Amino acid sequence: MLFEWFVSLRFLRAGKTQTLLIFVGVAFGVAVMVFVGALIDGLQANLIRQTLSAQPHVIVRPPERDPRDASAKTDALQALRVEKAVQHTATIDQWQVVEQIVRSVPGVTATAPTVAGSAFVSKGSISRSVALRGVDPTTYIQIIPIDQKIRRGSFRLVGTEAVIGTELAKDLGVSVGDKLRMVSTEGRDEIVSISGVFDIGNKDLNQRWVFVSIRSAQTLLELPGSVSTIEAKVNDVFRADWVASQAAARTGLDADSWMKLNAQLLIALKSQSSSSYMIQFFVMLTVMLGIASVLVVSVVQKSKEIGILKATGTTTRSITKIFMIQGAMVGIVGSLLGSLVGTGLSLLFASLAKNSDGSPTFPVDLGPTRFALAFGVALTVGLLAAVAPARRAASLDPAKVIRYG
Secondary structure (H helix, E strand, O other), X not given: OHHHHHHHHHHHHHOHHHHHHHHHHHHHHHHHHHHHHHHHHHHHHHHHHHHHOOOOOEXXXXXXXXXXXXXXXXXXXXXXXXXXXXXXOEEEEOHHHHHHHHHOOOOEEEEEEEEEEEEXXXXXXXXXXXXXXXXXXXXXXXXXXXXXXXXXXXXXXXXXXXXXXXXXXXXXXXXXXXXXXXXXXXXXXXEEEEEEEEOOOOHHHHHHEEEEEHHHHHHHOXXXXXXXXXXXXXXXXXXXXXXXXXXXXXXXXXXXXXXHHOHHHHHHHHHHHHHHHHHHHHHHHHHHHHHHHHHHHHHHHOHHHHHHHHHOOOOHHHHHHHHHHHHHHHHHHHHHHHHHHHHHHHHHHHHHOEOOOOOEOOOOOOOHXXXXXXXXXXXXXXXXXXXXXXXXXXXXXHHHHHHHO
């Protein structure tokens, strides 16, 4: 084996220009593969992260049906009742039992009850329609980390305190410590004190969402002892559909995953991934053809040397190994150089533009799997590209090549 390595290195050194060009070609292909993959995967991960920053992974809600149908519950859930409230909003009664069942589904890491409804808030003569959300801050921040998005004050909901978005605060001209009058669509009203102002990164939600305690929401919406939904977080966001189906089967209620609610987004992401893979495929195909062509030229130029090797007893297997080793070396060195260049380009691109919070506008994903994949692809390409030249070299007639060169 040492002999084959020695001859391979000698052949590579003999054609320095060709060797340099093929290394550059492989490095370019790997760099494009790393850069395009890191950029697209980073953008996709960031888009999903932004989507889920204001949305639970799974939402369990009561079905819209007549309460007389509740008698058809399974044995495990006879203690649960889904009933229509006076204002015709479906609610979950005895929600603590439902929450316990949802929490028992494999993959669920956190749950939180919510009370949701419509209301109006006003300050002086200015009034705005809002989406009221009654939550328990302790459990809710495990679903959506609102506490990390607070710009002023804190995410505290004690008594009649409320937390509003930056856009709503701007519209009403209020800040932490100010009072607001809140009137629900049921006609109940309450004076609330602003304890915090959040910026969730979505203008519409910053303008519409108002958080209050569960008890305050139940009072305003006339839902004593009931909640609107049970929201859940899972450890694998791409298994949310399965978790939702399990939650629905175990509770007898409706359950939707973020994947179902964002179906168009997932279709777009899959199309984007397909385009990325297609680009990388053609880049590596071009690189493979380049490696093969250079090695074929090397066989032609080294025909006399190969003939001498065969005439001195070098086996066909050893000749084949010489060119396979060259292909492997080209793939390994090219992948290392390409990974460095691709990483540098990715980090440079990510640093060119920043969001208001300091995060990159174009984030990149440079996980170890990406480099392992690039290395494997480059090595495979190098070996495959060396197959044809190796066969050609092994088939040469030593007498003819020595005589005619």
